[in-house]
Amino acid sequence: MFALSLTNRVACWWMIFRIALEERLAYRGDFALGTLMRFLPIITQVFLWTAVFEAVGSGSSTARLAGYSLDDMIAYYLLSMLARAFSSMPGLASTIAKQIREGEVKKYIVQPIDLIGFMLLGRAAHKIAYYTVATLPFALVFYLCRGYFASGWPSSEILIAFVLSCVLGFLLGFFMDLCIGLVGFWFLEVSSLLFIYMLLNFFLSGHMFPLDLLSEPWKTIVDWLPFKYMAYFPAAIFLGKIPAEQLWWQVGTEALWLLGLIGLSRVLYSRGLKRYSGYGG
């Protein structure tokens, strides 16, 4: 009996996953072009940082800025884009808040499908569809920019930590966005909250600059916040900016954040459902 329900369950998850995958692959041409264009700002970043380093080191190629050489800096931007491709969840929080506001959450109450599981599978499928299409443009850009990765491929330990931190980044990004969306049970409209979150995320995740550039006490504060795992952390691992003895501790901290957020989202969802009164049609 149990075995049957488990296979049923897996079949159900598989179906959800496939639907989301098909949905995403419908417009792949436009999608690949859009991904490629997203790398255009890197060009201006290359020139900007070249100019900055020129001023710092009076033109010498050994100039360092907070421990970063010019090559490191450009490599950092490329890697943080890759990390963001995992952790960014466009439209997740607002979709959930909208479903709460318009009463669509009802369908998860009457159907034997868990809202959080459904959303997670949907996102995972979207991401996988995204990578199948985006791998080519990403590979092309990284190949063209291979010169910036001065020290070549890192050790296998670092590579494993890098991949793990990307996957954890995806989950962390998902559950953070999810929690913001679930606050909608209390406030209905979460766009202001979401805006503050996006602002913090953009600045403190290291999407705009390597967090090592920050001065104390900011650096320590940002180190304790979960935002850095969304962009800075995977890139810093790859570039060997995380000291070896701290590497797994930090990955562990990330996992703890993730567990905490999973717990929080469960609490928010169950408490929220008690308040929920099914507005809308």
Place this chain on the structure above:
Amino acid sequence: MTPCETKAKSKHPSYGKVFLMFARNSLVRDMMFRANFLIESVSSVCWAIMNVGLYWIIFEHTTSIGRDTGWGKYEFFVFMGTTWIINSLMQTFFMPNSEEFSELIRTGGLDFAMLKPIDTQFLISLRKVSWSSLSNLLFGILLMVISLAHLMTRAENPWHFQPSIVVLYPLYIACGVAILYSLMICLAATSVWLGRNQTLYDFWFYITNFSRYPMEIYARGWGLPLLFVFTFVIPVLVVVNVPARLLAQPLTPRASWEWPLAGFTLLATVSSLNVSRWVFQKALRSYRSASS
């Protein structure tokens, strides 16, 4: 007034009055949702502050962008202020309209715009004013004034006020806005042929992204072709660079290429406007309505 005069008058609607009416209507609409208006204004200023924050951090580590370019911290903040002023003018007056233009083409709503007894490009370009975007204009001016005050009071090589700047700066701001407007109209008009052009809007964002930095940073290696294309073919680089440079850098000494560049900007403005007019009318002639 004779009937003849009335007829002549009705042929030439008063564009100023019509524009004021558009602006008034938009303001009335914005004021209906005051909290939303406030949130929009605050959020766009927040993005701007964050951007300043980024460069603040960069300037903790360096004294200037590029060697001997003269773009120190506060000079660069004048540059950023200029960027925000020009961008906010674009967002206030033209951005919402050109977004709608593509929609009008796709849905066939352009028919109604063409029937109106007024220049279609004028109607399409200025129908909506997004007042909340003006908050960034104020922010840009504030940033500029604070930075200029710093430059004025610094010990070495302080900034001096030049009377000519009162005329030149607004003139070149206007040129910058006109060039960006032309580019935007050209991109929007392509929806006549393409049906829909979401990617082209991203393209707009990425092209104008080049204009946000001092042009000296491109003057090396494979940046030179970019510098050439974005100055002489799609002149987005002169948009912010020329007015910001006039304001932030001392009038003398000037590098030999600066005055010719300022002259070229005027030429580029006039030709961009002409090209955009030509593209717009070509697009209108190819327009074959939609739906029914």
